Amino acid sequence: MSFEHADHWVWDIWFAEDGDLFHMFYLHAPRALGDPHLRHRNARIGHATSADLRDWTDHGRVFDAGPEGSFDASATWTGSTLRGDDGLWRMFYTGSVFLEPDTHANIEMIGLAVSRDLQQWGKRPGVVLAADPALYETLGTSDWPEEAWRDPWVFRPEGETLWHMLVTARATHGAGDDRGVIGHMTSEDLEHWTPQPALSAPGAGFAHLEVPQVVAVEGQRFLVFSCDGAKLCGERAGQRGGVWAVAIEADLPAGGYPIHEARLICDERLYAGRVVIRRDGQAVLMAFENEGEGGFIGRVADPVPLTLSADGRGLVPAQEVSA
Template sequence: MTFTLPDHWVWDFWLARDGDTHHMMFLQAPTSLGDPDLRHRNASVGYATSDDLRSWTVHGTVLEPSGGDAPDATATWTGSIVGADADWRMFYTGSRFLRDGEITNVETVLAATSTDLATWTKDPDVVVAADARWYETLDAGTWHEEAWRDPWVFADPDGDGWHMLVTARARDGRERDRGVIGHAWSRDLHHWEVRPPRSTPGAGFAHLEVPQVVQIEGRWALVFSCDATHLAGERAGRGGGIWAVALDDPRGQYPVERATLVADERLYSGRVVADDADGRAVMLAFENVTTDGAFVGTLSDPLPLRWDGDRLVVAEVVR
C-alpha cells in the first residue's frame, strides 16, 4: 500500500537495512502550510520501518533544523546511510536560506550518528561543502543556490575508502547546463576530500538530484532525478522524471549525456533496493505530481526493474 501521512507531505527518502527490517528516513512538511512549494523551507526528517517495503510503521521525527547560523539552519534535506550493527552514519543535506521570500540558499553535507537507526546525534565535525575550484558557488552569482546536496555514500569496491556523490553544478559551462555529479572521498567517513565531478556539464541537466550508484542484475547503474523545468540543451522542452545510465565502473567518469528516462515525472527521487520477496531489484519513488500537475507527496510501492539492452526500465507499467 502507498505510504502516506494524514497531515504531512512526504517526498525524498533513503533506506537502510538491519537484519530483516528496512529503515526509511523521509522528508516531511506539514500540509497546513497550504502551498507545497513551501515544504523545502520547512523540511524535517521522519522515520518509518517495514519488513516488506510495502507496509510501514511510522516512528515520528528523527532530525530537525538547527536554526541560528548553522549549515542546516532552515531545513534538513535528503541523505543516505551507511554502517552496520550499532555503528550507523547518516549523511544529509543542511539547507540555509539567506532571506525570507527568496529561494537563495546554501547547501552543505552534514552527518549524524546512531546506534539503532532510531535516535540520531548530529556530528558537528563533519561539514562537506562545495569547492570553488570545480563547483559553482553562490558567490559566482550564476544560480539561485549553492547546490551541494543529496549525498549518496558507498564503499569503494576494492576497499579504498568511501565515495560520496553529490547533486552539484560545475563552475564552468552554459549557465543552465552545469548540472554534474559532485564527488568527495574519505578513508574514515569522518574526514572528506572534495574531488572533481564524476560527470561533465553540458549533458542537458541543470541539476541531477538524489543520485544513487547501484548494481542491478550484476551491472552498475547511476540513477538520478531531474524534472522537466530543469532540463537544458537538447533535452529542454521534453519530459523529466527519474533517469538512469549504465556504468562500466562506479569509480570512473559517468556518461550522464547517455542517460534515459526510467519513469516520467509522476514519480521522482527513485531509490533502488532488493525486494525481500524474490531478491529482484525494485525501485521506490515518491509520487510527485498528477497528470494535471498537482503535487501529491506520498511514496509508491516497489516497482520491479530490468535492463533492456543498456536502458534501465520499469518491468511493469507505471500507473
C-alpha cells in the first residue's frame, strides 16, 4: 500500500538501510495550506520505516526549520542519509530561505544533522554549504528565481578515500533556461567540504537536475535524476518530463555525466524517483504520486520493479519488458 498522510502532502523521499529495515525520509506539508504550491515554503522532513517498502510505520517529523536568520529558516528540503566511518548517521539536507511572501525567490544551502540511531537527530550548526559563485550560478546573476544548491547525494566510490556530494545546481554560463548541472563537492571527513567544478555540462535540455543519485542495476551503473516538463528546454522543450536515467561507466566518469543521453524511466505522474535495491536483489523505483485528474496528489507510490532496456543503456518498468 502507498504511504500517505490524511492531513499532509508527501513528496520527495530518500532512503537508508539499517539491519532489516528501510528508513524513508520524506518531505511533507499541511494540506490545510490549500494551495499545494505553498508546500515548498512549509516543508519539513518526516521519517518512516518498512521491511518491504510497502507497509510503513510513521515516526513523524525529524526536526523543525531553523530560527529566523538561519539557512533553513523557511523550510527543510531533500537530502541523503548515510553512516560514516565513526558509526554516526549523517543527514545532509537542504535548507531554504524565501525572501518575499509573494515571489519564488529563495536561497538554498546544505546543512548537516547527525544521529546514533536514525531516530533522534541533532543539527550540526557549523556545517552549512553554499553554492560557490566562482563555479555556480547564484541568485541575481541571471533571471532564474532561486539560488539552486539542493538535493545533496553523498557517497564514497569503492576503493576511494574521498566522499563525494552531488548537488542540484546551475552553471554560470549558457542559455538561461538550459543551465542545469550536477554540482560537486568533496570531503575527507564529511565535515569539511571543497567545492569542485560541475560533473556535467549545461545545454543538455534541463533547467535543473533534481534529486540526483548514482546506482547500479543488473551490473550497469546509472545517474538517476528528475526534471519535469516545464523545466525541459532546447531540443527537449515541449516533451514530457519525469524521472530520468543516464548510463555511466563509473560512479564519477571521466569527462563527467553525459546528461544529453538521459532517457525517461517514467513520466511525471511519478516524480523525485529513487532507485532502491530490495532484499531479493530486485531494483525498484520509489517515487511520489505527482499530478492526477484532481491536481497534485502528494503521496508515495508503491515500488515499481525496474529492469534494463533492450540495449542495456536505460531503465524501464519491468512490466513494459514482460508485456
